Amino acid sequence: MPKKITKIAVPILGTLLLASCAGGSARGSAQPTSGPATSANASSDALPPDVPRVPKALDTTRFQQDPCTILTPTQVQIFKLHEGKPRHKPNPTCFWHDLDGTAKMSLSVSIATDRDGLAGLYRQQKNFKVFEPTKIEDYPAAIVATALDQRPQGECDVEFAVTDKLSISVKTSLETPDRAANPCGPTKTAATEVLKTLKAAN
Numbered sequence: 001m002p003k004k005i006t007k008i009a010v011p012i013l014g015t016l017l018l019a020s021c022a023g024g025s026a027r028g029s030a031q032p033t034s035g036p037a038t039s040a041n042a043s044s045d046a047l048p049p050d051v052p053r054v055p056k057a058l059d060t061t062r063f064q065q066d067p068c069t070i071l072t073p074t075q076v077q078i079f080k081l082h083e084g085k086p087r088h089k090p091n092p093t094c095f096w097h098d099l100d101g102t103a104k105m106s107l108s109v110s111i112a113t114d115r116d117g118l119a120g121l122y123r124q125q126k127n128f129k130v131f132e133p134t135k136i137e138d139y140p141a142a143i144v145a146t147a148l149d150q151r152p153q154g155e156c157d158v159e160f161a162v163t164d165k166l167s168i169s170v171k172t173s174l175e176t177p178d179r180a181a182n183p184c185g186p187t188k189t190a191a192t193e194v195l196k197t198l199k200a201a202n
Helices: 002-009 013-023 061-065 073-078 117-127 185-201
Strands: 085-087 093-098 105-112 130-136 139-145 155-163 166-174
Touching: 061 185, 073 185, 105 185, 117 139, 117 155, 117 166, 130 155, 130 185, 155 185, 166 185
Parallel strands: none
Antiparallel strands: 085 093, 093 105, 105 166, 130 139, 139 155, 155 166
């Protein structure tokens, strides 16, 4: 069981950052270190033509400072999870774990300030094991996996754009007996709840 938790604690973002640094342009580099990424990064200049644009840029500044507030206590209870634990490097992230308890799942939400939003994923999609475009409500998203498709083991990573230059990764790991039946269902539900929080704050 600790092995599962370790996987969640090291999200896909680090791997993508290395790949992006190897092949990305200057516009795909990390956000400036002088402050958190905001809706000011929403410019769609020079984005690849196949990258879908967001309907409205959402400011994430306050959630980068306190990432566990990206889900309210009521929303966390939907998944029967306990209080989250924040981490700010390499990205603002919150982790909720209850693999052995009632929830039998873990959840992480990371604000991907270290790359160029969904454009960073689209540029590297040929290198991914899984890249499936989707939507979280009306915002563009993708189901992603770098080296190995872990969905049969109950793990799923969904990333959705909040501006044309910033995205959020939502990852779940399930320990339920039917975890392979619909591994991305809880992930999409969690991403939808995150989006609700962001819309309410904007």
